[in-house]
Amino acid sequence: MVETNLVLLFVVDLVAVFAAYLTVTSSLNMEFGYTGIPDFGKVLSFAAGAFAAGFLPGRLLEQLFGLDRGIQAYANNKILADCVTEFSFRKPEVLQGLKYVEDNVAVTTCLTRVLQNDPLLSLSVVVLTVAFAGGIGAVLGFVASYPAIRLREDYLAMTLLAMAEVVNVVGYNYPEIAGGTLGVAVPDPYAWVGGGRRFLVATIALAIMAVMAYVYMRRVSSSPFGRVMKAVRDGEVAAEALGKDVVKIRQKVLVVSSAVAATGGALWAFYAGGVIATAYDRVTWTFWPWVMVIMGGAANNLGVVLGTGIFVASRKLIDFYKFSLEPVLPFSVVWVDRLALGIVLIIMLIARPQGILAEKPSMTLKKEKILSIISRAKEKARPPNNQ
Amino acid sequence: MAIEPIFRDAIVFASLLSLLSVGLTLTYLVTKVPNFAHGTIASIGIYVTLTSTELLQSDPYEFLPAAFLLGGCANLILYFVAIRPLNRRGAGLVSLMVATIAYDLVLVASLNMYADYLTKTFKIASRDFILRKHDLVLLGQPGVFLTAPVIAVVLVVVLYVFLTKTRFGVAMRAAIEDMALAGVLGINVRRVYVVSWFLAGGLGGLAGAMLGLWFQSDPGYGQRVLISIFAASVVGGLANIYGGMIGGLLVGLAEILGTNWLGGILGTWVFPYRAIIPLLAMVIALLLAPKGITGVKWSQAIRKVVGR
Numbered sequence: 145m146v147e148t149n150l151v152l153l154f155v156v157d158l159v160a161v162f163a164a165y166l167t168v169t170s171s172l173n174m175e176f177g178y179t180g181i182p183d184f185g186k187v188l189s190f191a192a193g194a195f196a197a198g199f200l201p202g203r204l205l206e207q208l209f210g211l212d213r214g215i216q217a218y219a220n221n222k223i224l225a226d227c228v229t230e231f232s233f234r235k236p237e238v239l240q241g242l243k244y245v246e247d248n249v250a251v252t253t254c255l256t257r258v259l260q261n262d263p264l265l266s267l268s269v270v271v272l273t274v275a276f277a278g279g280i281g282a283v284l285g286f287v288a289s290y291p292a293i294r295l296r297e298d299y300l301a302m303t304l305l306a307m308a309e310v311v312n313v314v315g316y317n318y319p320e321i322a323g324g325t326l327g328v329a330v331p332d333p334y335a336w337v338g339g340g341r342r343f344l345v346a347t348i349a350l351a352i353m354a355v356m357a358y359v360y361m362r363r364v365s366s367s368p369f370g371r372v373m374k375a376v377r378d379g380e381v382a383a384e385a386l387g388k389d390v391v392k393i394r395q396k397v398l399v400v401s402s403a404v405a406a407t408g409g410a411l412w413a414f415y416a417g418g419v420i421a422t423a424y425d426r427v428t429w430t431f432w433p434w435v436m437v438i439m440g441g442a443a444n445n446l447g448v449v450l451g452t453g454i455f456v457a458s459r460k461l462i463d464f465y466k467f468s469l470e471p472v473l474p475f476s477v478v479w480v481d482r483l484a485l486g487i488v489l490i491i492m493l494i495a496r497p498q499g500i501l502a503e504k505p506s507m508t509l510k511k512e513k514i515l516s517i518i519s520r521a522k523e524k525a526r527p528p529n530n531q
Numbered sequence: 532m533a534i535e536p537i538f539r540d541a542i543v544f545a546s547l548l549s550l551l552s553v554g555l556t557l558t559y560l561v562t563k564v565p566n567f568a569h570g571t572i573a574s575i576g577i578y579v580t581l582t583s584t585e586l587l588q589s590d591p592y593e594f595l596p597a598a599f600l601l602g603g604c605a606n607l608i609l610y611f612v613a614i615r616p617l618n619r620r621g622a623g624l625v626s627l628m629v630a631t632i633a634y635d636l637v638l639v640a641s642l643n644m645y646a647d648y649l650t651k652t653f654k655i656a657s658r659d660f661i662l663r664k665h666d667l668v669l670l671g672q673p674g675v676f677l678t679a680p681v682i683a684v685v686l687v688v689v690l691y692v693f694l695t696k697t698r699f700g701v702a703m704r705a706a707i708e709d710m711a712l713a714g715v716l717g718i719n720v721r722r723v724y725v726v727s728w729f730l731a732g733g734l735g736g737l738a739g740a741m742l743g744l745w746f747q748s749d750p751g752y753g754q755r756v757l758i759s760i761f762a763a764s765v766v767g768g769l770a771n772i773y774g775g776m777i778g779g780l781l782v783g784l785a786e787i788l789g790t791n792w793l794g795g796i797l798g799t800w801v802f803p804y805r806a807i808i809p810l811l812a813m814v815i816a817l818l819l820a821p822k823g824i825t826g827v828k829w830s831q832a833i834r835k836v837v838g839r
Contacts, residue, residue: 182625184567184632291817297624298565299817302761305567306810309758317803426754431636434629475647479640486636493630494616 160347162456163354167408168433169452170357171401177443179397180377182301185308189402191424192284193277193409198322198419200276201269203244205255214241227254245319248328255331266333274407281406285398315421327420346415357404362445435489441499539676541787543745546683549779550738552763554731556775560707561727564627568635570757572602572732576739577748584665585655602736603729609634610728642750658749666744675744762809766816768823782812
């Protein structure tokens with residue numbers, strides 16, 4: 145029984161990580177694969193989404209229940225009153241009002257207890273936070289790329305990288321956003337399902353988001369706009385000559401894909417139960433997604449899913465086994481891991497730049513449909529007196 | 532002579548940053564790809580200084596050529612292993628940039644391994660170290676405070692003479708202007724690539740070696756400085772190496788003095804946000820003068836501001 149539980153937990157975790165990365169890689173595929181935007185600041189939108197989850201729901205519920213105003217404000221709410229009284233044994237000042245970042249443990253514990261008994265409120269918290277995160281992501285996608293959106297890709301790459309780095313610095317040093325160096329816990333909106341099942345529900349939420357991101361990416365890529373994106377990537381001047389506003393298309397893609405990645409970030413923060421700025425670094429949330437997309441096959445939707453899956457699964461394996469190497473080596477095995485990853489990517493770029501599944505021509509209409517259109521056109525073209 | 536410590540920081544950082552952005556601009560000019568590993572080339576220099584002082588107990592200045600050589604070789608490896616094969620295959624700009632990022636990861640990992648090795652085997656503090664005590668004292672000043680600007684100026688003068696007065700330098704400029712035409716005229720374009728990448732890496736390694744003598748360092752130092760290098764190069768315009776020099780000086784001074792000034796007004800909480808200043812410099816440059824400081828037609832700009 146214990147073993148099946150462990151296996152289940154392992155699988156659930158794997159799926160959650162996979163789904164979180166899929167939101168990132170799908171959006172990166174839209175940017176880099178289809179439109180040719182070198183988003184070296186991918187971590188920016190994902191982290192922004194996570195920070196949004198660390199920032200908004202706790203504060204909002206705190207205001208809603210009056211946790212910051214002292215115990216009189218919520219005296220008739222038995223769960224909250226009991227919970228805060230419990231914490232007041234350790235720190236009497238909490239009865240006068242809680243501070244979100246400073247008394248984060250107390251705030252989130254008490255709010256989680258409230259949410260535990262209120263599935264509807266929990267659900268609205270998730271929806272609201274995801275929407276807020278998406279909005280933040282969209283705004284950041286626009287702002288971060290604005291200075292360089294009209295210039296060559298390399299300027300855009302440098303700017304996005306710098307922007308992402310600065311957002312990380314701010315998240316790390318400004319505790320009001322997401323607790324800074326210590327991070328914050330997030331009130332658990334999945335607590336109402338009870339016990340360990342919350343991870344399952346959190347994973348399902350992530351998976352729904354990932355599937356939506358994937359389906360969206362598929363639809364866009366086979367739509368007329370998908371072809372325009374490819375035109376921007378392959379022939380900027382030609383696209384412009386045909387009346388397409390290249391800058392606006394790039395902006396649109398960046399805004400949408402940053403929003404998608406940010407929603408993934410918010411759901412990931414709910415899954416993990418907290419946010420800490422150091423977890424959102426350049427390697428884990430910018431570089432790894434790039435490896436996944438390039439490995440799977442840029443501009444091939446299925447390839448990106450495959451790349452993400454292979455990468456996440458092999459990461460699990462590596463994490464599982466790598467520490468058995470630790471005593472043998474004179475240095476931390478983490479670096480062997482990163483070294484190997486860098487080398488693999490360079491080899492990949494040279495030996496198989498198209499990835500495992502190469503890009504295919506855009507999907508066209510079904511053959512029967514094309515034939516029927518042609519025959520209808522012929523019908524019309526035929527002169528009426530011809531028997 | 533008493534000098535405010537902050538001015539020392541500013542002078543050392545600004546002159547070394549200009550060496551770094553000259554290097555980045557040089558490789559950008561020949562290959563048209565920004566080298567995302569350029570910051571970590573400086574980290575290599577830092578670890579050369581650490582090794583020479585803490586492990587070998589010798590004069591860090593004797594090892595400056597070694598830092599130059601190692602930095603240059605690291606950049607050459609990137610060129611031969613990734614840039615040239617990719618260019619041959621007609622890979623796009625984005626693939627080239629991704630390759631430099633991947634190489635950056637490799638370099639950072641290697642430096643971290645080396646740092647772990649130093650600590651485990653020789654019990655040397657190899658992260659968050661400060662090596663100022665190993666520096667010389669020149670004219671009552673810490674050595675690097677004088678040598679950094681002097682070396683920066685000398686190197687740029689040497690580079691100027693090399694590019695304008697020597698045969699190979701002129702050939703190099705011709706190749707930068709128009710690779711195909713230069714090749715037709717019998718200039719060995721491939722050698723131009725190799726020399727540029729080596730020189731750029733060398734300058735990076737040298738700058739890193741001296742940065743390590745002054746600032747607190749760790750293997751990730753270069754990655755953090757990368758934003759400043761990009762900002763400096765963009766401010767300089769990425770169009771000629773003198774632009775890189777000027778951009779480096781401007782951004783370096785603005786970063787250190789600006790943070791200090793804001794810290795004085797707003798309080799010390801400002802200091803961790805130092806990275807915002809190069810970012811702002813970059814954004815302003817991109818919005819107002821995307822061709823950089825050397826691309827601005829100053830007389831026109833002044834006329835515009837002053838009014839006809």
